[in-house]
Amino acid sequence: MRLSRYFLPTMKETPSEAQIVSHRYMLRAGMIKQSSAGIYSWLPMGFKVLRKLENIVHEEQIRAGHVPMLMPTLQSADLWRESGRYDGYGEEMLRMQDRHGRDMLFSPTAEEMFTDVFRAHVNSYKDLPLTLYQIQWKFRDEIRPRFGVMRGREFFMKDGYNFDLTKEDALHAYNRHLVSYLRTYERMGLQAIPMRADSGPIGGDYTHEFLVLAETGESEVFYDSQITDLKFGDRAIDYDDVAQCQAVLEEFTSRYARTDETHEADEFAKVPEDRQRVARGIEVGQIFYFGTQYSESMGASVQDSEGNKVPVHMGSHGIGVSRLLGAIIEASHDDKGIIWPEGVTPFHVGILNMRAKDEACTEACDALYDSFKAIGLDPLYDDRDTGAGAKFADMDLIGLPWRITVGPRGLKNGVVELTCRRTGESEEMPDAQAVEKISQIYAKHRVTGL
Structure with missing residues (x-):
């Protein structure tokens, strides 16, 4: 592209509303323009990087055997009432009515939608395991949107959902996702540390967040410094190999690494003092296993080998694609501007x-x-x-x-x-x-x- 023919509205001065490095540089480099609080137009160079990140996520999801599709951004409130989450989700959910008075909402997440698709089309254990995913815009009405794309109201997100016959199968899906995420983030030039986390409104017993270390991170994190020496590299992974995926998970999660929500001081004290680290982290993804929570409430079941109807075991797995742009810049910049890793640079x-x-x-x-x-x-x-x-x-x-x-x-x-x-x-x-x-x-x- 010749710059004389490109639209790249750079700015010399930093806009007053930009509080952190990534927000400042994305505005100054002509990547985004604020449309309203927490909502941004993606200008050509920002859109170009966003698409590169999206392609990497697609490639690694497909490599892991997951199937892409696309859900609507507007959802029926009836599905959420069926799952029991409509009233409890909170004010972050943007609720509305259509012209016929039907209650609708702008998708903050999509467990209900994917479960509804699954129950309509899958009836037998022979169709399992199955993982469906999408990369789609979401909306959460944050009370104080700030930090540009790092904490906006509208955001671009990959969310995937696995459906398995047993807990053991679902935990393999959990491990498989963790492995695929490690490869995904490294391709983007990031070291994202998997940390035991709190499940929040999604629910579930097993969950890890992936955090990029940065001074502007919203979460305080506690970790063993040895974990930062681990690299996924070019290792060949058979995602159907249960033992291989489990071994990678154990390698990357056996050392202490927790967010402030799940931090245990007594356990952290067992880490040798010279390896104890306290820092800030930016969340760029999270994986969950939540068993039959949604399948039981919404009737998502299959017939097992003995002819019995059983609820499927589920998990969800998210990557904040638009948020990743901010995280990459927070982790890779100097006082002159952005320093893009080769894998995601807008131009080579x-x-x-x-x-x-x-x-x-x-x-x-x-x-x-x-x-x-x-x-x-x-x-x-x-x-x-x-x-x-x-x-x-x-x-x-x-x-x-x-x-x-x-x-x-x-x-x-x-x-x-x-x-x-x-x-x-x-x-x-x-x-x-x-x-x-x-x-x-x-x-x-x-x-x-x-």
């Missing part, structure tokens, strides 16, 4: 033409741009006729991992300047070598289509 490389009116510079930049497009990479070419200072400032603000600077002096020597945004280190090399180096870096970060 920035090309800066330092003298737009110089024919040689323009030809070299055009050639670089075409070379990247030819190998399937997505460059952002700053072809504007503006000063060097503005170009460098904008490129640092939007945080592309790599930048190629093209100027008359370098071209005379047959080189361009390749700069790493994270380290600030620059290196001069021929343009073809720069293209090859960037190509190799991104070879392992490609997000394929569905």
Whole structure:
């Protein structure tokens, strides 16, 4: 994309309402615009990153054997009355009536909807196990929406629901989700620590939150520092292998890691003192097993091998896709702007033409741009006729991992300047070598289509 043809309304000054780093930089980098309290328009670059995160989540869910679908954002209150949650959910639920006086609500979560689909179409144990999921907009009427997309009222979320014949099968689904989430977050350049958590209004006995460590996190967390040394890496996982998934779960959850809601001081004291850590964390996902809570109240049952009708065991599993943008920025930035991990960057490389009116510079930049497009990479070419200072400032603000600077002096020597945004280190090399180096870096970060 040529910047002269793109819509990227960057700002030099920080808006007064932005209180945390991610909110400031998302506004200044032209990623979002507030529509009303806690509700945002996603501008082109913000929307581009949102879609990259969505694709990664889809890929890892499908890899784990889960089936995508899409539910409506407006739900009938009757389903929620059937489950017993309509009156108890609280004022965060946005309630309304349609023109016929029927009670409706804007989906804050979708357990009832998925259970209703399941009970209408699945009758036999032979159709199990089954996990359905969606990535869809949700709405919770927060009393004090703040921190931009980190605590908005409208948010983009993956929510999945497993249906299993037995508790043992459902707990394998729980373990399988935990494993798939570890891979998902690492692909996004994040270390999200699974921590024993409180189930809240969802209910259930088993639940882990995934938290990214950041100073602006809403939750106080207590953990054994050894857990931050764990990496999922490129390990091959057979998601149908119960023992393998259980082993990964135990590896990543056997060390102490709790939110403030479930913290036990006596247990934490057993961690060697030099490994005890207290920090802040940002929740980016949560998994639950809640047994037959919804299936019993809503009649979601199947016929087992002996012909008996039995309620299915269920769990739900969420990832805050829009919230992830804020979490990534909170975890990866400096005083100049965002620093995107390669796996989620809106553009793979920035090309800066330092003298737009110089024919040689323009030809070299055009050639670089075409070379990247030819190998399937997505460059952002700053072809504007503006000063060097503005170009460098904008490129640092939007945080592309790599930048190629093209100027008359370098071209005379047959080189361009390749700069790493994270380290600030620059290196001069021929343009073809720069293209090859960037190509190799991104070879392992490609997000394929569905």
